[in-house]
Amino acid sequence: MSATQEIFVCGKGVVSPAGWGLDAFRNALQNGQPLTTKALPRPGWEKPLCVRQTPPPATRPAFIAHARLRRTSPIAQYVVAAALEALGPDAQLLQKGFRLGIVYCAMSGCVNYSRRFYDEVLKDPSTASPLVFPETVFNSPASHLAALLGTTSINYTIVGDPGTFLQGLALAADWLLQERVDGCLVVGAEEMDWLTSDAARRFLRSIVVSDGAGALYLKRDRESFSATGVKLEAITDPQLFHHHCPRSEAARRARAELQTFMGQNELLVDGLLDVASADRDELNAWSDWNQSRLSPKRILGEGFMAAAAWQCVAAVDAVEQKFDAANVSVVGCNQQAIAARFIRKSIS
Amino acid sequence: MLFPFRHTGVPPRVVVTGAGIITALGSDWKQNALGFRSGRVATRPVTLFDASRQRVKVAAELDLPPLPQTRLSDQHLARMDRAARMLLVAADQAWKQSGWEPSEHLPIVLGTTSGGMSLGEAYFRQATQSPHNHQHQAKRVVHYQAQQQALNVCEAFGFHGPITIIANACASGANAIGHAFELIRRGEAERVLAGGYDAISQLVFGGFDSLQALSPTQCRPFDAHRDGLALGEGAAVLTLEPLESASRRNATILGEVVGYGAATDAHHLTQPHPNGDAALASMSAACASAQLSPDQIGYINAHGTGTPLNDSAEAAAINRWAGANAAQIQVSSTKSSIGHLLGAAGSVEAVVCLMALQEQWLPPTSTLQTPEPACAFPLVKQPTDARIEYALTNSFGFGGANATLILRRWN
Numbered sequence: 001m002s003a004t005q006e007i008f009v010c011g012k013g014v015v016s017p018a019g020w021g022l023d024a025f026r027n028a029l030q031n032g033q034p035l036t037t038k039a040l041p042r043p044g045w046e047k048p049l050c051v052r053q054t055p056p057p058a059t060r061p062a063f064i065a066h067a068r069l070r071r072t073s074p075i076a077q078y079v080v081a082a083a084l085e086a087l088g089p090d091a092q093l094l095q096k097g098f099r100l101g102i103v104y105c106a107m108s109g110c111v112n113y114s115r116r117f118y119d120e121v122l123k124d125p126s127t128a129s130p131l132v133f134p135e136t137v138f139n140s141p142a143s144h145l146a147a148l149l150g151t152t153s154i155n156y157t158i159v160g161d162p163g164t165f166l167q168g169l170a171l172a173a174d175w176l177l178q179e180r181v182d183g184c185l186v187v188g189a190e191e192m193d194w195l196t197s198d199a200a201r202r203f204l205r206s207i208v209v210s211d212g213a214g215a216l217y218l219k220r221d222r223e224s225f226s227a228t229g230v231k232l233e234a235i236t237d238p239q240l241f242h243h244h245c246p247r248s249e250a251a252r253r254a255r256a257e258l259q260t261f262m263g264q265n266e267l268l269v270d271g272l273l274d275v276a277s278a279d280r281d282e283l284n285a286w287s288d289w290n291q292s293r294l295s296p297k298r299i300l301g302e303g304f305m306a307a308a309a310w311q312c313v314a315a316v317d318a319v320e321q322k323f324d325a326a327n328v329s330v331v332g333c334n335q336q337a338i339a340a341r342f343i344r345k346s347i348s
Numbered sequence: 349m350l351f352p353f354r355h356t357g358v359p360p361r362v363v364v365t366g367a368g369i370i371t372a373l374g375s376d377w378k379q380n381a382l383g384f385r386s387g388r389v390a391t392r393p394v395t396l397f398d399a400s401r402q403r404v405k406v407a408a409e410l411d412l413p414p415l416p417q418t419r420l421s422d423q424h425l426a427r428m429d430r431a432a433r434m435l436l437v438a439a440d441q442a443w444k445q446s447g448w449e450p451s452e453h454l455p456i457v458l459g460t461t462s463g464g465m466s467l468g469e470a471y472f473r474q475a476t477q478s479p480h481n482h483q484h485q486a487k488r489v490v491h492y493q494a495q496q497q498a499l500n501v502c503e504a505f506g507f508h509g510p511i512t513i514i515a516n517a518c519a520s521g522a523n524a525i526g527h528a529f530e531l532i533r534r535g536e537a538e539r540v541l542a543g544g545y546d547a548i549s550q551l552v553f554g555g556f557d558s559l560q561a562l563s564p565t566q567c568r569p570f571d572a573h574r575d576g577l578a579l580g581e582g583a584a585v586l587t588l589e590p591l592e593s594a595s596r597r598n599a600t601i602l603g604e605v606v607g608y609g610a611a612t613d614a615h616h617l618t619q620p621h622p623n624g625d626a627a628l629a630s631m632s633a634a635c636a637s638a639q640l641s642p643d644q645i646g647y648i649n650a651h652g653t654g655t656p657l658n659d660s661a662e663a664a665a666i667n668r669w670a671g672a673n674a675a676q677i678q679v680s681s682t683k684s685s686i687g688h689l690l691g692a693a694g695s696v697e698a699v700v701c702l703m704a705l706q707e708q709w710l711p712p713t714s715t716l717q718t719p720e721p722a723c724a725f726p727l728v729k730q731p732t733d734a735r736i737e738y739a740l741t742n743s744f745g746f747g748g749a750n751a752t753l754i755l756r757r758w759n
Contacts (some may be wrong), residue, residue, distance in 0.1 A: 134618050260721065
């Protein structure tokens with residue numbers, strides 16, 4: 001790889017069913033036990049849905065006082081909290097002309113307000129709330145984040161299945177290498193709603209849907225070494241599911257593309273759920289993996305785009321702590337399989 | 349590998365070899381060119397849902413033509429919603445015109461705000477009104493999602509992505525073409541299918557109506573007495589490739605994409621900064637990308653929604669950007685004809701620019717009566733012939749997403 005294509009992870013942030021912040025996330029993963037579930041009522045059904053929902057924050061985050069964030073849906077709050085944690089002290093740089101890009105990734109987006117607003121429209125469109133509608137737009141969390149930080153640099157919201165988060169990392173790397181931005185936040189998030197959980201159960205009856213966000217903060221300058229010492233080494237081509245390439249084959253291709261990099265003292269952060277039908281393709285693709293393995297979704301639940309972000313945060317954290325490299329495998333729901341690799345700076 | 353990126357030499361020139369379009373003016377290039385050139389207004393009473401209790405009851409709905417013959421089965425086609433069908437119609441025109449062959453690696457970049465929203469609405473209604481009725485619900489979940497609509501296109505023509513879907517509100521379609529342009533410039537793709545699509549849905553219509561953003565009279569962009577926008581629907585898809593590739597194939601070239609810029613307006617979730625700061629940044633970035641100065645731009649297809657706040661901010665931005673050259677740059681908004689197509693707007697308006705450049709005319713803002721005094725530039729009110737080399741198109745969205753494309757005439 002060219003020395004000019006070096007991208008470093010300079011920060012990470014998490015909101016998850018384990019709580020707000022990296023510490024709670026780490027503790028949950030170290031504990032290794034699936035978090036307790038809660039009941040989520042579903043209209044028209046006596047039996048509630050079983051979910052893992054992000055708990056309220058222990059203390060009210062200061063950012064909620066910002067004019068743009070007072071009425072926002074949970075997903076926007078998750079995005080902002082994870083992004084601020086990832087950005088850390090670099091938030092101060094924005095006042096000095098630092099160009100911060102934002103890539104926000106979602107699969108379902110602002111479902112709470114979309115459901116609520118459409119319900120209002122059906123009941124009486126003349127009283128549907130004009131305050132709620134703008135929050136239903138896919139890019140509203142990214143817009144709120146930009147407003148809070150005061151950044152006017154390029155800002156994309158990209159949607160798709162969970163593999164999209166890894167595409168988002170590549171997009172951020174591209175902007176950094178083109179020098180369009182000096183730093184870039186990549187955030188993946190979802191929010192809990194009975195509608196999403198109801199929809200997911202149509203494909204996997206035992207699924208436990210969860211919500212939250214994960215963020216990585218990328219830069220290209222060498223000063224970034226001091227922050228975490230973790231480098232983004234590779235992202236495979238997205239392997240689309242289609243007639244000639246079923247999900248199983250796409251997973252195998254993504255794994256094969258990463259194969260050439262493999263060494264010792266490595267971790268695989270996979271997307272296994274402990275649901276046989278959902279896990280089969282990914283298990284088969286990585287069947288020969290004989291090193292350490294971490295499956296955040298077994299503990300936190302199926303957070304879709306947030307879960308892909310959690311996998312990447314967990315991989316970066318693991319490289320910082322003890323591994324030479326960590327590989328992330330995302331075998332998505334209905335679009336693509338893709339994988340990424342993070343390495344410790346000393347082995348580059 | 350998606351990353352690290354392939355090494356590239358000199359960025360290639362990027363040309364358009366296929367363009368598909370469907371709007372309320374018609375379902376192909378010819379019908380749309382006729383409509384845009386004459387400034388025909390295509391709004392009509394809403395029929396897609398009950399709009400009787402809405403404040404505004406008109407939109408630029410389109411009549412869907414029969415779906416093209418592709419590799420998709422009838423069963424598959426039957427599951428597709430209105431938005432997916434529009435996308436397929438536009439993609440089919442672009443694909444056939446380009447003469448492209450199916451291939452393993454052919455990226456598709458799409459912009460949309462709401463994907464298959466009508467299916468999401470149907471899912472919600474059934475889940476709340478008859479929760480124990482599961483009929484069609486699983487199919488709605490699958491086909492509601494924008495990635496499925498992109499997968500439909502891949503499957504229809506036999507190519508395999510990757511798929512990128514940009515949801516930057518009303519700038520999405522322009523961002524999609526801009527992103528595709530950059531993929532080719534940087535050598536990350538040999539060819540890219542790019543565009544935008546959105547269909548009118550009850551939720552989105554109700555949303556704009558609740559904001560009182562819809563015009564209760566008629567959409568009149570840049571009119572001193574403008575009172576709101578009209579919603580429309582449609583899709584436009586372009587095939588983009590390096591000039592060298594198009595020349596090698598003896599492909600017909602419709603025009604060249606020469607510049608792309610994007611910026612974020614952090615002022616308000618639904619209102620632009622009154623001075624048009626981000627719009628100015630976006631236009632300036634596009635010009636820098638194209639290595640052009642404002643005096644070289646002959647025509648601007650403005651975002652021009654017809655809302656009081658958008659048009660005054662955009663006028664301020666164009667005035668500042670063009671400076672002393674403002675009086676030489678012809679400006680119009682084709683939203684007077686087809687309404688605001690949201691995620692499709694940027695791509696449809698890019699095709700309008702291609703039409704204007706190729707056929708050397710300017711599409712009028714035919715509903716304009718009293719020009720907004722803040723405009724230091726001439727507004728095109730009547731069908732006009734012109735000699736233009738470069739056209740610029742603006743797209744600004746909720747959340748402050750701003751995007752600008754610059755296209756060049758192909759001789």
